[in-house]
Amino acid sequence: MTATNCLDTSASDAEDVCRVCGCTDLNGCPGGCSWIVRAGAESLCTACIDHATEEELDAFDAEQEEDDD
Numbered sequence: 269m270t271a272t273n274c275l276d277t278s279a280s281d282a283e284d285v286c287r288v289c290g291c292t293d294l295n296g297c298p299g300g301c302s303w304i305v306r307a308g309a310e311s312l313c314t315a316c317i318d319h320a321t322e323e324e325l326d327a328f329d330a331e332q333e334e335d336d337d
């Protein structure tokens with residue numbers, strides 16, 4: 269038997285987790301943050317924007333522009 273020792277059957281392995289600070293949808297940064305990149309364990313939140321690559325920032329900017337009021 270090679271089953272992994274996974275007790276939590278409800279856990280999703282696709283949960284977004286900030287790769288820098290480790291925050292999640294349910295457990296965000298103090299003061300709040302949103303996702304620059306949603307990529308599972310490689311996600312990045314706005315609190316860690318200094319760690320974003322130029323590519324990621326470009327994509328994030330484009331997304332923000334769509335979101336005007």
Ligand SMILES: [Zn+2]
Nearest residue numbers: 286289313316
């Ligand atoms: Zn973060």
Ligand SMILES: [Zn+2]
Nearest residue numbers: 291297301313
């Ligand atoms: Zn965060």
